[in-house]
Amino acid sequence: MESDDIDPLASFDQDEQRSTQDNEEHLTIPDVLPVLPLKDTVVYPFSVQPLGVGQERSIRLIDDVMRGDRLVVLVAQKSAAVEQAGPDEIFRIGTVARVGRMFRMPDGTLQIAVQGLERVVIGEFTQEKPYLMAHVALQPDTQEEDNETEAIKRNVVGYFQRMVALVQTMPEHFAAAALNLEESRQVVYVIATFVPMELELRQNLLELDSVREKLLQLSTYLT
Template structure:
């Protein structure tokens, strides 16, 4: 179990604060190594918004609803075992089976801390997949009749190949994703349990709630791995495309910076050659004429583009002269000017 828990110490310190280390950390590690208890016939059920907690994973939760806080407080002083499931609609209070997904996870509370704003910070460890059959009560919190719903695993050569493939693609995703700890790559390499690999990958990749729930509900582990492989391949494609776009944008910025520096150097050279005053004045005059001409947006954009080209050319070049003539003609046109004279076209 410990192989699949990535940087628990950092997660613990980040979620509960640096002062929460020491004895509490040791207590948490001991709880994680305890034997998984059998699934009872009934469990207190905590409904989650936009979150799926998988078996064999550790996950931090923030509890704010009064009903949920009461549930956590009672479970914490008991055996610390509860059921977790996701709400189908986060804006609707779960009061019946229709409001929740019927496949969830039995979990153990590892640590709980109260914070000044009245909420609870809870660290839970997913233990086993469960199916939810019936709500036994909804007040003061939900208790549900549940059954064990273990994943189906057939150890085959295909399953081993899927594990290796998924691990490789996941490592590639980690290398492409900013702020994702490199230790995740080492973690997937060392995992031998295909269930644990599937749930670790699903926990640490970008998925929508229905997709996360779908992974939990798939019975066969090899099918979970295949589904995750498809999601991972798409995520890697998006990340690679994003990196390519960032590289192109960076190259364009560098090109603009180079052009600016070269323009400054060219200006200094022209100044040394005595060419700066007349040409600089000419560029300035043409720029002012373009601004004052009140052209259409398209014409103004094109004129400024040509002026930028002219600025980079040697004053003695034929193209410099052609552009100057073009800009003088453009600025002398009667843009947005009308006369009161009636014109008879017959």
């Protein structure tokens, strides 16, 4: 299963930031959750993204999720050429997300808005049909709080601001959103959502445990 049409740039404002942070502070998840593979896309914690859902099994997954707690694990598949990715064709680090809105289109496909909550590691799969379900566990980042990490964060925000100023197709409010973020991991994930990157880089950023290492990788990429 997969997401078909994806807008790579998410909207993110202060209200969404506070809502996501509040959710994370009290976040508990079931031991088993549905897993939705995505083509060429990595959804991060703190991001709010629109996704298009077109495959029959993916539509069934979302319909079932909307009748329950609205939680789903979003994970990139290793190759976009695979039409229905199975357990061996997806990465094992993804993001648990909440489906906020769903619109059913005239052609039967879905448009959904998802809010990334936290990293998860995907364990043993409990089913493959009608859609994937697996044991999952929260995998929070390691957050360093020191002067070095703070300095790297400021550099990353500065690089991103300059990038927004140079790229005319990137709205200026993206830079403003980054400036208003306090936690280093928020800076990492929100900026990474906005910046065009290859799938391998996006997934590697998600899989790194250290927030400082994530900031360093972003800094290297932006310069």
